[in-house]
Amino acid sequence: MTTTLLQAPPSSEIHPDPPESATVLTVDDEPSVLNALRRVFRAQGIATLQATSAAEGLVLLKTHRVDLVISDMRMPEMDGARFLELVRNHDESIVRILLTGYADMSSTIAAINKGAIHRYIAKPWDDQDLVLVVREALTRRDLEKKNAELTSLTKRQNEQLRDINQTLESRVVARTAELQQINGMLDAAYEDLDKTFVLAVNVFSSLMEMRGGHPGHARRVADLSRETAKRLKLSERDVRDVYLAALVHDIGTIGFPDTMLKKPVSTYTADEHQRYRRHTIEGETALMALTQLQGVAKIVRQHHERVDGKGFPDGLAGTAITMGARIVAAASDLDELAHGALGELNLSVERVNSMLMGGVGTHYDKAVIEILLKVAEDLAAAAQNDVQIDAHDLRPGMVLARAVLSAKGATLLAAGYMFDERVVKQVTAFAEREGVRLTLWVKGDSLPPDVKRIESSRSES
Template identity: 70%
Template structure:
């Protein structure tokens, strides 16, 4: 076995700026064949390793980097076909060429069919054909090797990209979850702030009524106005504005002298009438500085306007009057008639309804009156189902059916308030501290049969 390394310019591919010299292992039991092969490859600048048997060839494979193996077919102990199969098992990327004579053609075909060799070259060979075959095989091996490297690189990059995407997805999911939590907290904070704001307006409205002597008027007007606005399909924001405007629609009377407070309008003097007709403007002025109450301020200004244009303070008519003001006007007059604030007598519900109907197309919007009368009937029917209970029996989740008022008529909690644990403790604590036995009206929850019937009815619809 001999080894030859050549100094001539090698036939090789560039690798990071350096030439890589290909190595060919030649195996033949005839030294003269090995010498001939060595001379051919020396001229081409190809490094050769030589072995005189398959066993020696396998040893060289274990200790050297080999790009190609050229083996004779007829060798003692192990023929070339079997030897090249072992080469393939050692490293499938090594190019395998079989030197064979004409008599070995059947064995050669069998070796090719098994996939053990890339090609065969018949003896005796032509040097030029041999060089071309070797060059072609080495180029193909280089391309295959490069393709394998690129494939592996692509695989690694894809794995890295997948890891990056998974990391990015995790970050996005974490950020999304964080934003959802923040939004949830903001929504809860906004809801709490909104509830606090509504409660503050209720308290302020009650304070106004305590001075004016019309206990519960604004609260009752607000409840009827709110339900009417809902039935008229107003937006959630507009329904809120109607409710708040109804609570503070008489805020302009805060500057009235004591002699005018609680006095029926029909008994006002000319000077008192003049002052009374200005209170919608004073109310708007008091509210318009708050951005949240711009819509409320406009309703307050127009709640004494009439459908026929004979109202005050602007004399506007019909649809030029905002819908919220048309609702509050009718609701306020209805409550005034029922509680004796419009004249010296109180009207029955039936009589008050007839008065409203009689004012349609002059004082009131027909659609508003028709809707409001239905709302009043529905509220009366719903009130029959309300449950009165002692404050000690109050539980979280219960809904206040009727406004909770103080002994002086001030609204403490508006109808529709949903009790949570904190409010339950506060109300019960107030009752114990003041020694006042409070009873509340809450909405009755339907029993199981009623709930099932309601659900079935909804499904039919």
């Protein structure tokens, strides 16, 4: 019979297999006990080491890998409880079992309470129960060891994942910053390209007007049309199309003979009128090849349509005419009436306004005319604040109030252009290189207080 503080499972249960290569150290000062233990464990395929004293057992612990220690309680020089405490100090993971008799019960309980041993087995023991206890202890130790290894591995992997995540986050941040920088550069490049494109259209418009004999007409119509489109709350893209269409709305007349270009439309002969009525189609054809001018081309084709359907070339009426075309048509007629292009005389502002209002419902859209006349009034008032300065006084941030034209009337810089340091240097260098006094009109609200103004009459540029 065997008595234990912790009862062993019934012998009928299936014995768990110990881990492979498990080693049990048995320590007892009686060789017969050691031999008996060795026979029991050998039959189970469990390797054993034997020591006849605690000191010998400690030596074996230093030279061999041991998974479980079974020690007798009563031994000379050092008892089993103290020995197992030293085993614990050597390697806490080693399973510690104490063999003891009933007379040693108080010492055994003290050893258990101090945490020095896992279990005790009373002498004499039952071989089957002993094997079962050892097998369970070794299996539990193996599971605890694997659990500790998995926990350590999980910890290392979590740390690695954290490092990887931090690295990825850093890379994402860096890549995002790089993409933002690239996008900023692309936006700046696109904006610069778009400005260059608009300036090119301005230059082309001025070249057309040099031949047509009506300098400034397209530019004035473009300014009127753009501001009218903004106040009618058109989209940014539509406002841009209206502005560009106004600059080139008469591109279809580029093939007209000089005699037609230099006289008012009201003085055209019948043949000239017939040719004139085709210029909107020819203008659309000239622009259709450019993808970015598709909307512009449509406005150019329709800018001589009338809201009552009696215009040309397609006889469109009302809202069938694109809003951009309705705006450009009214702005073009306003400027031509004021500057004598439609007739032989320039008309007063009051007369021009009266004629445009009289055309509401037949030629023009009422909403467009009401906004356009207010825009014309506001632009004229704003022009009173324009300031003329010498090119050498030009500073970055100033806004051009009136287009800079070449000697032959070609647009070099469009009105509304904001000067940057590069263009300021180019303008001043040009004036010095050519040895001329170059003056510019800039917006008064963009003029620094220390810049000298040039007093001059306010003639139309």
